[in-house]
Amino acid sequence: MATREHFSEELENLKADIRELAEDVKQALVIAIDALHNRDVEKAKQIIEDDHLIDEKEEVINEKVMILIAKQQPVATDLRRLIIAIKITNDLERMADHAKNISKATIHLGEDHPISIHPGIREMAEVAFDMVDTAQNAFMLEDISFAHKLSEMDDIIDEKYGKMIRELLELTANNPDQIQYLMQMAYSARYIERFADHITNIGEEIFFLVKGRTYDLNE
Numbered sequence: 001m002a003t004r005e006h007f008s009e010e011l012e013n014l015k016a017d018i019r020e021l022a023e024d025v026k027q028a029l030v031i032a033i034d035a036l037h038n039r040d041v042e043k044a045k046q047i048i049e050d051d052h053l054i055d056e057k058e059e060v061i062n063e064k065v066m067i068l069i070a071k072q073q074p075v076a077t078d079l080r081r082l083i084i085a086i087k088i089t090n091d092l093e094r095m096a097d098h099a100k101n102i103s104k105a106t107i108h109l110g111e112d113h114p115i116s117i118h119p120g121i122r123e124m125a126e127v128a129f130d131m132v133d134t135a136q137n138a139f140m141l142e143d144i145s146f147a148h149k150l151s152e153m154d155d156i157i158d159e160k161y162g163k164m165i166r167e168l169l170e171l172t173a174n175n176p177d178q179i180q181y182l183m184q185m186a187y188s189a190r191y192i193e194r195f196a197d198h199i200t201n202i203g204e205e206i207f208f209l210v211k212g213r214t215y216d217l218n219e
Helices: 002-038 041-071 076-109 120-142 145-175 178-209
Strands: none
Touching: 002 041, 002 076, 002 120, 002 178, 041 076, 076 178, 120 145, 120 178, 145 178
16 A cells, blocks of 8 residues: 555655646746747857756656656556657657757847738737646646647637738738848748647647546547
């Protein structure tokens, strides 16, 4: 009984670590978006510099998972919990990479670029922030109703992304001298769209955890 209680405690600690990592990743995107809007190159550089901290947290979580598998030899749902922990952590690390890529776009644009940031960037990001919170609830509560919500939210981001790209293409046609700047805007929107895709992956992983089978939330 003591061993089982210890294992349950370790699982809860692992979930807390993943939730902390998710908050770090969300904050990276928050800062990256703010830096883009404020033309804050120094803040963008800080996001890039701090990315290694997220990588290190991913490595620590994965190491904890491997130790638990080796020591406890879990089966059924407990084994799925540990496998999913690794997959979710990997998605979070990839999400942080997209925040870093937005920061690179900010640096590329510089402090004196001639364009205004498209409002679609902020709109997409706000939905992505909510998706992170929803995914956390799905994971902590092991509740697939939250996972299903992620699909609807991802559709909103995809729609906003498509609309923004169409508008940027029109701006590019009318302002050929600004094409390099506008392309950075399009890249940034794409990074947010990919950020959201990874959150949808997390929703699918939680569905597998709860139901024991795969499910495509994009169907």
